[in-house]
Amino acid sequence: MTAALPHGGDLAAAQLQWGQAREAWLDLSTGVAPWSYPAPAIEAAAWHRLPSDVSALMQAAERYYGSSRLLPVAGAIAAIRALPRVCQRWHRRARVIVAPLSFNEHAAAWSRAGHSVRAVPVAAFDAAVDEADVAIVCQPNNPTCEDLAPTQLLAWRERLAARGGWLVVDEAFRDGTPERSVIAAAGEPGLIVLRSLGKFFGLAGARVGFVAARPLLLDLLHEELGPWCLSGPAQVVAAAALLDGPWQAAQQQRLRSGAARLAALCHGLGLPVAHTDYFAWTEAPRAQALHEALARQAIWSRRFEVAGQVSLRLGLPAGEDQWQRLQQALHTSLHG
Numbered sequence: 001m002t003a004a005l006p007h008g009g010d011l012a013a014a015q016l017q018w019g020q021a022r023e024a025w026l027d028l029s030t031g032v033a034p035w036s037y038p039a040p041a042i043e044a045a046a047w048h049r050l051p052s053d054v055s056a057l058m059q060a061a062e063r064y065y066g067s068s069r070l071l072p073v074a075g076a077i078a079a080i081r082a083l084p085r086v087c088q089r090w091h092r093r094a095r096v097i098v099a100p101l102s103f104n105e106h107a108a109a110w111s112r113a114g115h116s117v118r119a120v121p122v123a124a125f126d127a128a129v130d131e132a133d134v135a136i137v138c139q140p141n142n143p144t145c146e147d148l149a150p151t152q153l154l155a156w157r158e159r160l161a162a163r164g165g166w167l168v169v170d171e172a173f174r175d176g177t178p179e180r181s182v183i184a185a186a187g188e189p190g191l192i193v194l195r196s197l198g199k200f201f202g203l204a205g206a207r208v209g210f211v212a213a214r215p216l217l218l219d220l221l222h223e224e225l226g227p228w229c230l231s232g233p234a235q236v237v238a239a240a241a242l243l244d245g246p247w248q249a250a251q252q253q254r255l256r257s258g259a260a261r262l263a264a265l266c267h268g269l270g271l272p273v274a275h276t277d278y279f280a281w282t283e284a285p286r287a288q289a290l291h292e293a294l295a296r297q298a299i300w301s302r303r304f305e306v307a308g309q310v311s312l313r314l315g316l317p318a319g320e321d322q323w324q325r326l327q328q329a330l331h332t333s334l335h336g
């Protein structure tokens with residue numbers, strides 16, 4: 001058995017390293033929205049029957065994403081892990097480019113399937129695209145917050161597709177800013193868009209995501225993933241969340257103002273950060289010291305390290321008491 005990759009939300013690791021009871025920790029190590037969609041009651045039949053009829057979920061998804069070229073998957077991660085195997089039908093050893101600091105499952109999945117993965121900073125993608133068969137970008141990127149113009153992405157798609165290549169756009173954190181999505185172009189050759197209900201809807205535990213791409217690609221992916229990808233109860237919750245416009249508008253507002261507050265708090269304490277609607281990220285030289293100082297105060301942040309450079313991601317606190325606790329801890333950590 002191989003070890004799982006590190007992810008946020010691993011409070012067991014925090015406890016092991018720093019002690020404290022689980023309940024004592026304030027977990028800000030994930031990018032999942034701290035408010036989750038209130039799941040409706042699940043009727044008994046949804047537990048009992050095989051979840052073959054996905055029509056209600058698909059209707060909701062088509063309306064929400066504005067696309068009918070969709071495949072439901074058990075979280076974006078199911079697609080991330082299956083795509084490299086599907087790609088082998090065209091390229092036994094595809095040349096893949098992905099940013100060195102990005103959601104780590106992408107590079108791992110393509111390497112595991114025997115493809116050749118090169119870490120290329122997003123700023124250097126334009127020069128590298130013509131030497132690649134597959135380019136992967138997270139939009140916005142987790143954790144660095146880079147967010148490219150859709151026109152730039154679509155230009156890369158065209159260059160890759162002209163040689164039978166793929167552009168994979170992971171839009172797991174796109175829901176708060178849908179106007180920057182490229183999902184409407186998912187009918188174009190070579191474009192594969194990944195979506196997740198884990199982050200914006202706070203439904204990481206339901207394991208629901210979607211892939212938008214051309215029908216042939218979706219068919220091959222479906223074949224690879226097999227039947228009944230999504231449980232019946234997960235489908236019910238996801239369909240309700242995707243149709244609930246008023247809840248989505250309120251969530252967008254909550255996330256946006258929470259993220260602005262988090263960035264202002266950090267900047268006010270002299271800590272430079274970039275931010276998305278879900279988290280703030282810093283590569284300040286004191287990132288390692290800050291991670292440790294917060295951990296001593298039972299606040300779990302997500303630490304990243306690439307080529308010796310440590311950086312730190314902080315998710316959003318859920319309520320005023322958590323804000324006060326974070327503010328106090330950041331102040332103590334940064335200014336004694």
Ligand SMILES: Cc1ncc(COP(=O)(O)O)c(C=O)c1O
Nearest residue numbers: 075076077103142172196198209
């Ligand atoms: C950029 C990115 N894509 C995809 C995922 C996985 O999403 P899901 O929970 O839908 O599998 C994550 C999870 O952290 C992520 O950060």
